[in-house]
Amino acid sequence: MxxxxxxxxxxxxxxxxxxxxxxxxxxxxxxxxxxxxxxxxxxxxxxPGFTQYATTQNKPVRGAHDAEGLFLVVAGRTLYRVNTNGTTTSIGTIPGVGRVSIAHNQIENGNEIVIANGQSGYVWNTVAGALTQITDEGFPGSPVVDFIDGYIVGVDPFGRFWFISDLTQATQYNTLDRADAESQPDKLVTVIVIGDLVLALGERTGEFFQNTGNTTGTFQRLQGVSMNVGCASAHARARLDNSVYWLGSDGNIYRLQGSSPERISTSAIEQAIAGLNWANAFAQTFEDRGHKLFVLTFPDGHTWQYDVLSQEWTRRESHGLKRSRLNTLTKWRRRWYGGDFSNGKLYLLDWDEMTEDGAPMVxxxxxxxxxxxxxxxxxxxxxxxxxxxxxxxxxxxxxxxxxxxxxxxxxxxxxxxxxxxxxxxxxxxxxxxxxxxxxxxxxxxxxxxxxxxxxxxxxxxxxxxxx
Incomplete structure (x- = not known):
């Protein structure tokens, strides 16, 4: 032999x-x-494994964002600034216990950072140094926020419409700047910006909107371009490799190819997630050393990773869990940081570290x-x-x-x-x-x-x- x-x-x-x-x-x-x-x-x-970089004293880490060098984290009910020496500074209170979505715009000499917790929104003005709640009657709350052309983009929590802020005014909204599903009657789930378009994903369909330059009704639907695929969760979508990846409402996982959905999941993965709570799934991305990962976590199941480089699916699993313990992944100052869902810690990811904060990485x-x-x-x-x-x-x-x-x-x-x-x-x-x-x-x-x-x-x- x-x-x-x-x-x-x-x-x-x-x-x-x-x-x-x-x-x-x-x-x-x-x-x-x-x-x-x-x-x-x-x-x-x-x-890469990871080691502790900072601790917030609150749990869970609900969201994180790099706003042009300003690293912000929501842990528990507190918004923190993460400092370069590994300490954290409390900024204010963000109510709730679920995931938050964070986006920012540019204003003179600084930024407005918007934090949405589903039912309400908050703005940290870096110039004024103030955290305020959005009280404009044109803001209905939103599970997700994004940014395009000077506007903050959100979606009504009840799925009736998606909306934008006034230009470079994250606290001001006009009820005339709203759009609903037009190609077919559908309840909206989420929105995400891709290039110079807004992709609005409903429970069954998807539509693209573009900036027309109008004072009101600024974004209009791109005629003749729609999808018969929706999204299963407001947070189960992400930008990666000049495209959008998301968990479809049919239990398949898709990548946007041009203006069409391309299935990238396998029947094996679709079997594995069939009985899980799709509404709680959330997506993240990680890009380093050529690897471009779409990371999809089911809190009641596993964490799945699709690598654009290899076009292979793998799983990330933390010791004693079925899923990865990382609730957030954020690139800041050319390094990647993760936030723990269970203890409020922030970790520095390191290709030379083969543990997860000292716990075995199996x-x-x-x-x-x-x-x-x-x-x-x-x-x-x-x-x-x-x-x-x-x-x-x-x-x-x-x-x-x-x-x-x-x-x-x-x-x-x-x-x-x-x-x-x-x-x-x-x-x-x-x-x-x-x-x-x-x-x-x-x-x-x-x-x-x-x-x-x-x-x-x-x-x-x-x-x-x-x-």
Whole structure:
């Protein structure tokens, strides 16, 4: 028998019919080689962990925003400014317990930052240094806010219409500057700005609006362009890679391709989220080192990530949870920061950190099915190619665990614990022998060590059993 490649790298693709596929990828990022000559075509890259940067003393972190260098966070019922030395300064009170949406405009010598909590809105004027509630009768409240052409954009909490503020006046609104679903009768769910257009997404449809320059009725529907796909949640949409990504009202996940929805979810993901509370789902984005992630979290389920770079889905999972503990992701001063949903902490994301604020960051890969078309296979060995020897000096945990399933992931073998190399052990190999006989096999590799765990390739020594 000779060593042959095993398909170890891939995304999350676990179907209800497990013997067909039970693939899963947690806390790893698949990356495809962009040039020839690499050890393998794909690699599972270690994702960034995080360490504490600041604490707010309140929970949860409900929203965060970078307003031209001013980092603002709502935690609990308090709006904070995050300082460059890792401290926080309380600005004022934002009522409520649910997610907030934040946007800003420009005024002379500063900004107006708008915070919407669903039923009401608040404006932090950086020039006056004052936080005030929006009391204009033309403002109905909004679950989300955005910015375009000097206007703040929102949507009525009851879904009757979407609206804009007066030009560069975040506290003033005109009841004549409203629009409802026009192509079909529909209840509006959310709005989002894409380029020089506003995309209004209802429960069943989507429409585009453009700035006409009129004093009132400023934005009018773009004629002949509409979608028969809506949005499932006000917060389950995000801008990424010059497009819009969102959770559709039909349970599919879409990317805007031109002016049309393009499905990017898989049937496996659609099965996984079918029984969840879509209305509570929320989306975030993360862009760094070429990776562009659309991150969709279901508080009663998992956190799913779609990477534009690899076009693969993976999951992000925090220790002891099914979902990621990060409620917000914000780029500020060229670094990325996350806000915790459970304790109000703010974290600094770091590609060289392999824990989540000291808690284990467990990476797990369940492979594709290896088989010989029904013929019994004798498995003599499995080799895994890691970027070995990358553990920090002094760390004693430098192991991975490997187990297998011969029935599609219903039952698993005992785990073999193997070293991926202490500091400087660059020639360490992961080689497991005498692995029995099977008709088909799925491998599970897991690493919880606080060190780099880039997984490059796998091979097995296996042959068809002689009858």
């Amino acid at each position: 000779t060593w042959k490649p095993v398909e170890i790298v891939g995304g999350a693709y676990a179907d209800d019919t497990r013997p067909w596929t039970c693939q899963d990828t947690v806390n790893w990022l698949p990356l495809r080689a962009e040039r020839p000559g690499t050890r393998s075509e794909w690699i599972l890259r270690s994702p 990476s797990r890969r369940r492979s594709a099915v290896s088989h010989a078309d029904g013929n019994p296979i004798v498995v003599d060995g499995l080799k895994l190619v890691f970027d070995v020897g990358r553990i920090d000096v002094g760390l004693t945990d430098h192991a991975c665990s490997v187990r297998y399933s011969d029935d599609g992931g219903h039952n698993w073998s005992y785990a073999a614990i193997e070293s991926i190399g202490a500091a400087g052990q660059y020639r360490q190999t992961v080689d497991i022998r005498q692995l029995g006989m099977a008709d088909q096999r799925v491998w599970e590799v897991e690493v919880s060590s606080p060190g780099k765990r880039d997984l490059i390739a796998a091979s097995w020594k296996a042959g068809v059993a002689q009858s």
